[in-house]
Amino acid sequence: MLYCPDCMHLSDPDTDICSNCGSRRLRAPKDNDPVYLLTESTEFVHTLQWLMEQDKIPYMDKNAELTTKPYVMNVRRLDIFVPYSFYGQSLQLAKDLFAAEQSENKGFVSEENSGEE
Ligand SMILES: [Zn+2]
Known part of the structure; x- marks a missing residue:
């Protein structure tokens, strides 16, 4: 992984x-570099932050732009950053949380409900 000090994203080596x-200023990441983890809804990010606090993972977040999807209310989204040394651990937490939320929401998703045009 290479680190971009301009936008804090990781790139393939x-x-x-x-x-x-x-940016062309990529370099090897250092343990304390803040690394972009993901952008998700405020609710998701806050749940993830709570999980991180249990594991003593430091993090920071910042407001991302409001996204507007058709037929969906405006959702405020947050970018979340973690130190590079916690990146793998944080990514795993996020994946677990995604999986948990998806299995929770299964009951509400109906694919036969698209005949409303
Ligand atoms: Zn960049």
């Missing part, structure tokens, strides 16, 4: 250009 912002 086989490129010298940041896949997020196009």
Whole structure:
């Protein structure tokens, strides 16, 4: 992994250009570099932060733009960053949380409900 100090994203080591912002100043990440983890709804991020606090993972977040999807209310989203040394652990927590939320929501998803046009 290579680290972009301009936008704090990680990139594949086989490129010298940041896949997020196009910067060419990539370098090897240091343990304390804040690394972009994900952008998700405020609710998801707050749940993830709670899990991180249980595991003593430091984090920081910042407001991302409001996203508007058709037929869905405006959702405020948050970017969350973690120190590079906690990146793998945090990613695993996020994946577990995604999986938990998806199995929770299964009962509400109906694919036969699209005949309303
Ligand atoms: Zn970048």
